[in-house]
Amino acid sequence: MEQILPHLDSVFSIDCVLFGFDGKELKILLIERNEEPFKDWWALPGNIVGADESLDQSAARILYELTGLRGIYMEQYYAFGDPGRHPQGRVITLAYYALIRLGGDKDLRPISTYAKQANWLPITALPKLAFDHQKIYDKGLEKIKRRIKHQPIAFELLPEKFTLTQLQHVYELVLGKKLDKRNFRKKIVSFGVLKELDEKQKGVSYRAATLYRFDKRKYAKLFGKEISF
Amino acid sequence: MEQILPHLDSVFSIDCVLFGFDGKELKILLIERNEEPFKDWWALPGNIVGADESLDQSAARILYELTGLRGIYMEQYYAFGDPGRHPQGRVITLAYYALIRLGGDKDLRPISTYAKQANWLPITALPKLAFDHQKIYDKGLEKIKRRIKHQPIAFELLPEKFTLTQLQHVYELVLGKKLDKRNFRKKIVSFGVLKELDEKQKGVSYRAATLYRFDKRKYAKLFGKEISF
DNA sequence: TTACTTAGTGTAGAAAATACACACTATATT
DNA sequence: AATATAGTGTGTATTTTCTACACTAAGTAA
Structure with missing residues (x-):
């Protein structure tokens, strides 16, 4: 050319x-x-x-x-x-x-x-x-x-199945501040992009947490929309 | 080089x-x-x-x-x-x-x-x-x-002195939706970047609106912070 | 069985967002 | 002078969202 x-x-x-x-x-x-x-x-x-x-x-x-x-x-x-x-x-x-x-x-x-x-x-x-x-x-x-x-981008940093505590941990690291556990869970669940699995965390020496996956279809709908933290 | x-x-x-x-x-x-x-x-x-x-x-x-x-x-x-x-x-x-x-x-x-x-x-x-x-x-x-x-960027579109109605009009055009007049005024005033002037609008054939200017110093502080509409 | 560690949950009060309607005022018209 | 017109300017009640806060449940390890 x-x-x-x-x-x-x-x-x-x-x-x-x-x-x-x-x-x-x-x-x-x-x-x-x-x-x-x-x-x-x-x-x-x-x-x-x-x-x-x-x-x-x-x-x-x-x-x-x-x-x-x-x-x-x-x-x-x-x-x-x-x-x-x-x-x-x-x-x-x-x-x-x-x-x-x-x-x-x-x-x-x-x-x-x-x-x-x-x-x-x-x-x-x-x-x-x-x-x-x-x-x-x-x-x-x-x-x-x-x-x-x-926007719900934090999931990209986590494995396919993750616990809410891990998710919260990511938010805290990125934002550089502590978040309240109960409020965090309430809010993140309210977005409706998380799917609770029947599985539990394995290999931990304490009570195992429930694993979650995120729902790509709902995620796609939410994307572009605003959420807030 | x-x-x-x-x-x-x-x-x-x-x-x-x-x-x-x-x-x-x-x-x-x-x-x-x-x-x-x-x-x-x-x-x-x-x-x-x-x-x-x-x-x-x-x-x-x-x-x-x-x-x-x-x-x-x-x-x-x-x-x-x-x-x-x-x-x-x-x-x-x-x-x-x-x-x-x-x-x-x-x-x-x-x-x-x-x-x-x-x-x-x-x-x-x-x-x-x-x-x-x-x-x-x-x-x-x-x-x-x-x-x-x-972020308070709407002011850039307006003349130095403007009325709240004009400001609201800009927001409505950019966002593509109608806003409630009372709520809009409450909120925009609450940011504290507006300075009410003694002057009134001129040349209109109806009740003249109060003119405002925006306060660059407060604006500078707010910049970077998040506000929301 | 006990001690330990993290998971998981609810509520009350504060703050913010929303929905909503009418009186006021400056001008133009008759 | 009276009236029509068009936009200004204001308050409150309701709903929603945000925040702060503490204990019990479950599983593991000794």
Whole structure:
């Protein structure tokens, strides 16, 4: 296809803030860079957008390449493009976030191409990040804080079957504050997206909690509507 | 500066959805294109991002060039980048919206460079738009609907001094539904961002309404906090 | 059997949201 | 001067939602 438009030397990338929950802590996926600039620094995983893919496709591809995960709820949230943000030229990057449940079944594929290692690090103790990635992460956290209050996205962080206490725990970690157990349960149940199962939690050395699953059909109806926390 | 990064022939632009309110209707600014592709079609005003400007600076510059306006509340809300969205190559565009008060004092500067004409058209009767601009507009409207519920941005659409009825009118237009006058006033006053003036409306052939101004200091404090409609 | 740990539940009071109707006032018209 | 008109401005009762708060039930481990 002929390029008629004016040309500017800009590169367009996508960076992902992958929030993961292992049952205890909220973490994000970081890679340790193996190349300059910012060699040996931790950075958000990201990549260049391909010529023939849509932005969402590209984000999904990048997530897949970096983690082996598919079908994850993922959303574009902000574009960062300060002229000085990348020392080697103009790079405009589009930030996506995803919510992922960690541990248990399938392990994540390692990331090797441009990183020494990849690791899930708890958000309570993040290292200094390369480029403007701290800013990107901050904005991402802010975004999901806002979003979890209004839309039922917390389930993405949990396994298919979960207890109400686990769900509450996720809300508390994301929002950064304690919630009242009874009020939390009342409200979350009132949304009508939870399905109580006959099963109980297993392997705990105390009274086992009832497991819940979330009802995708009702969830789909609710989505777009506003709920509030 | 040496370009080390891989190079892709992509162009990065910004398109603006400028919402305007003339006291009666909600409108957006559109231009009638004078060049192919989509010659003679209506389109959102937009432009290419300059090499040495930040995204927000670029948006502000574009808004200024197109309208002569400065100091307008403006926000990035989504990036559109389907490979086929521009017939002449890969163009990724970042959408911004702005809220503008129309009429009265200063008229907008005409837009001449790449358009036959520019016009404020009511959102209730929009023509077919070039490229994927309908999609961009739709998402923008959705965005401000959400936002006006939670943050005090409606003032941007009104003149410095306004009546509560005018303010309510804006809310009703954006949200697309009628609001109760008494409840609306109670609530909007309770936010504490309005300052009642001694002045009254002029030139009306009925009882003149009290004019209000909004208090920028309190507004600044409230900003970021959540309010709800 | 007892001690321990977490699950699970209800209610009362406060605050916020909603529904609802009429008198007032400035102007224009006769 | 009287009247019609059109939008301003206000209060209360009801319902709904939010908040604060503490004990019993169930299962496990010793």
